[in-house]
Amino acid sequence: MGEDNCPCVACRWGHGTRHPVRPRRYTSDTTDEQWQVIAQVLPWPAWLDGYGGRPEEYCRRQIIDAIFYVDDNGCKWRNLPADFPPWRTVHAVFTRWYQDGDTDAIHNDLRDQVRKDEDREVDPTAAIIDSQSVRAAETVGANSRGYDAGKKVAGRKRHVITDCLGLLLVVMVTTASVQDRDGARPALRHLRELFETITLVWADGGYAGKLVDWAKDKLPQTGKPQGHPLGRLPP
Known part of the structure; x- marks a missing residue:
């Protein structure tokens, strides 16, 4: 019963070992190496510090594998295969982590580790911005979809900013009709x-024009006056 030598809090102090090990058969399942890393950055539960709540019932690896399955396959929560924990439990855990900001914190911790492993400073000084228009499913409301005339795509647009290693920094989703330079403004503000360490953002010609002047005016660098102002966007 339970996961062998699992480092998660549910198996060490909760009820995770009550349930049988789930055979890993999906491409979205974590490997042993991946799980050893992920388990260390998951949020610390309040019940272990006496702040209420019940001890966790299922191994966190099974919860993470279930979340990854939904993300990888795009299925409904209630359509989780029966070998995972109950879908309501998985959904409740994901919702709590998301609302508490834990999902962002987990991602940021893992990104910091990768940067350290690549002999980079934890805080990047340069970034890359781009966008991607994707078709929306029929279930997507008309008020959140648009038409990208350039790409000839009806749906939504992802405005993505990464560091120079391709690691995610900011994502913003708009209707596909929003121009790159217009979507870049709130994305750059959030960046x-x-x-504050980022002084250079690379972009293609779709971001040229008034956006460069706007960035220099609205997003001045703070803390390191010797750096270049954010908004230097080469073609």
């Missing part, structure tokens, strides 16, 4: 709030 400045998160990373």
